Amino acid sequence: MIRILLQAIAACALLAGCAASQTAVVASDGAVPAQNAREPVTLLISIDGFRPDYLDRGITPHLSALATSGVVADMRSSFPTKTFPNHWTLVTGKRPDNHGIVGNSMEDVARPGEKFTMANKDPFWWNQAEPIWITAEKQGVRTATMFWPGSEVELDGTRPSDWWPFSQALSNDRRVNAVVDWMRRPAATRPQLVTLYFDSVDTAGHFFGPAPSEKLHAAISAVDKNIGTLIEQFAALDQPVNFVIxxxxxxxxxxxxxxxxLDTILPRDQYRLVVDGNYAGIEPLADDMTTISSAFLKPHENMECWKREDIPARFQYGKNPRVPSIICLPTTGWVVYQDKPEWMTGIGGGHGYDHLHPDMIAFFLASGPGFVGDIKIETFDNVDIYSLLAHLIGVKPNQSDGDLSSFEQALKP
Known part of the structure; x- marks a missing residue:
């Protein structure tokens, strides 16, 4: 009798379980969703030095396919149009004046005799703004960075859950493989926000210039192939992804x-040079502004100079004390040096110029489950990217210089 009763209970339990299972997998519209559906991740990709018109050269099939399925736009960089200031703007939502990384090279009166360079990981230089991965980690959202300026720096005792120290020697293929490996993890340790950085297009642009050429196009095509690998591998894992490129x-x-x-303007032993190239930053010796002001603030052919406090308002630059006392900005395409670099022997490329010049406009592409398809939105400022990332990963953003309004047409409800 007991055996029969136990068999009856087991049979009822089995039937109930089957019924519950059927109820769980059949949606109201009759569709049957996957049992282990993954939540979308957000992948922020920087292709350093990628001009919007590179997408129009017929050598980027994977990026072009993403553009068809998503959103494209021209994006205004922040001044100065250099790598570190703008990468920090993208992930903090603040302009260089407000986040403190005012150049690839800079000084701070609080650290006399010290100069910031792109290898510097001291939190002192980075702690005027909080990047999106720190904000996310504080709110319980796991992040990972496969390179990004500042991603190796510990701020408020926090870093991304996974991060790699930058090495230009690490190939783009290996960078992609690391990102894919993170996606193979179980949900508990799988990052929801990932950054990925490619520097090879910028390097080719510096050496060969932005005009069509075999070597520049080879670099562009190689990165496009890397993007294709990501698309293929994410699909194989059934991993939805919001690409923000x-x-x-x-x-x-x-x-x-x-x-x-510069030696034709003032002998080099009468000032301190902070930065030169596509713009110049000048500091006085012994706080004597008279000498450098009389030399640099007068009219110059193909270059204009200002005191820090007199930089035109449209640059939104000059409030931060790390900005050099005098900034000299050449006409776009010109460079300013004490000594011309040995590598500058022919046509090349550069950036750092007026952020509103057409040649300095940056690239934006977004595609994935969070975006509508096949539209181009109005040109926007790169300070807005931070708000977009916060929206996609569901974190409350810190106060920034941008907002989400630029993407109203681009985002799915």
Whole structure:
């Protein structure tokens, strides 16, 4: 009798379980969703130095396919149009004046005799703004960075859950493989926000210029192939992904015949040079502004100079004390040096110029379950990317210089 009763209970339990299972997998419209559906992840990709018109050259089939399924736009960089200031803007939503990374090279009166370079990971230089991965980690959202300026720095005792120290020697293929490996993890340790950085297009642009050429196009095509690998591997894992693909700035053609030599303006032993190249930053010796002001603030052919406090408002630059006392901005395509670099022997490329110049406009593409398809939105400022990322990963953003309004037409309800 007991055996019969136990068999009856087991049979009822089995039938109930089957009924519950059927109820769970059949939706109201009759569709049967996957049993282990993954939540979308957000992948922020920087293709350093990628101009919007590179997408129009017929050599980017994977990026072009994403553009058809998603959203494209021209994006205004922040001044100065350099790598570190703009990458920090993209992930903090603040302009260089407000986030403190005012150049690839800079000084701070609180650290006399010290100069910030792109290898510096001291939190002192980075802690004027909080990047999206720190904000996310504080709110319980796991992040991972396969390179990004500042991603190796510990801020408020926090780093991304996974991060790699930057090495230009690490191939783009290996960078992609690391991102895919993160996606193979179980949900509990799988990052919801990932950054990925490609520098090879920028390097080619510097050496060969932005005009069509075999070597530049080879670099562009190689990165497009990397994007294709990501698309294929994410699909194989049934991993939905919101791609947010940007560049930090554009690229302008330079030539060794378009050089402004600083020694023709003032002997180099009468000032301190903070930065030169596509713009120059000048500091006085012994706080004597008279000498450098009389030399640099007068009219110059193909270059204009301002005191920090007199930089035109449209640049939104000059409030931060890390900005050099005098900024000199050449005409786009010209460069300013004490000594012309040895590598500058022919047509090349550069950036750092006026952020509103067409050659300095950056690239934006977004595609995935969070976006509508096949539209181009109005040109926007790169400070808005931070708000977009926060929206996609569901975190409350910190106060920033941008907002989400630029993407109203681009986002699905």
């Amino acid at each position: 940007t560049s930090d700035h554009g690229m302008a053609e330079t030539h060794p015949d378009r050089v402004i030599y």
